[in-house]
Amino acid sequence: EVRELWEALDKAVADARNLSVRGPPGTGKSTEVWAWAKHVAKKEGVSVAWFHLSKRRSIKVVIDGAGGTISDAGRAKIEDIESAAGRLLIVDGVTKADSTSISRACSAWRDATDGAKAFFLVSSAAAVVALEQDKEVNLDTFTVGSWTLEQYQEACADDVFFESVKDKLQCPG
Numbered sequence: 382e383v384r385e386l387w388e389a390l391d392k393a394v395a396d397a398r399n400l401s402v403r404g405p406p407g408t409g410k411s412t413e414v415w416a417w418a419k420h421v422a423k424k425e426g427v428s429v430a431w432f433h434l435s436k437r438r439s440i441k442v443v444i445d446g447a448g449g450t451i452s453d454a455g456r457a458k459i460e461d462i463e464s465a466a467g468r469l470l471i472v473d474g475v476t477k478a479d480s481t482s483i484s485r486a487c488s489a490w491r492d493a494t495d496g497a498k499a500f501f502l503v504s505s506a507a508a509v510v511a512l513e514q515d516k517e518v519n520l521d522t523f524t525v526g527s528w529t530l531e532q533y534q535e536a537c538a539d540d541v542f543f544e545s546v547k548d549k550l551q552c553p554g
Contacts, residue, residue: 383413389523390417390501394469397497399487401475404525406505411473413525414503418471422446428467432457434474434483443467462486468498475504484520 386402393400402410411433418429422444429444434457441457443466444450459479462472463486470490475483480502487500502520536542 383409386413386523386525387417389521390414390421393501393521394421394499397499399491399500399502399520401502401504401520401522402525403504403522405527408525408527410503410505410525414471414473414501418444418469419451421469423449425468427469429469429471430465430467432462432465432470432472432474434459434472434476434479439474441465459483459486463489463493465490470498470500471503472500473503475502480504488519 389400390402392398402414404410415431418431421427422429423446426447428446431442431444433440433442439457441454441461443452443454445452459482462470462483470487472483472487483502487502491498491500
């Protein structure tokens with residue numbers, strides 16, 4: 382599934398489309414999109430603006446692929462999205478309550494220049510954006526699923542799979 386997510390992100394960039402990454406909490410959505418963003422920034426030499434929005438503290442981080450740096454740009458608000466620098470924009474922590482204002486801010490960011498840009502929204506399944514809004518902002522969707530109990534049990538019983546992850550399960554000491 383990770384490979385499929387990276388392929389969907391790559392395709393969105395290539396097609397100058399926008400993508401919503403959704404799924405249950407704890408499925409690795411943010412982690413995988415962050416890893417992809419760092420990879421693409423370095424590979425393409427582009428800047429990525431990452432907004433992490435939460436009730437406690439919202440921050441903006443800039444991944445500068447050309448300079449090879451990651452910098453904390455401080456506290457962030459939804460209003461800051463429209464003026465973000467970079468070719469790619471990622472907004473993590475989208476909730477149902479603020480999805481409309483975030484989607485519109487991302488669209489304004491994308492439309493502010495003529496260059497090929499793409500934005501990505503990361504949210505839990507509970508924050509599903511209305512279908513008509515998805516169409517309004519030209520937003521495709523990729524859903525990250527969680528394992529079922531049966532899939533987990535099959536993986537645990539699979540000796541080849543176990544051998545491939547065994548080292549990652551060991552605790553030092």
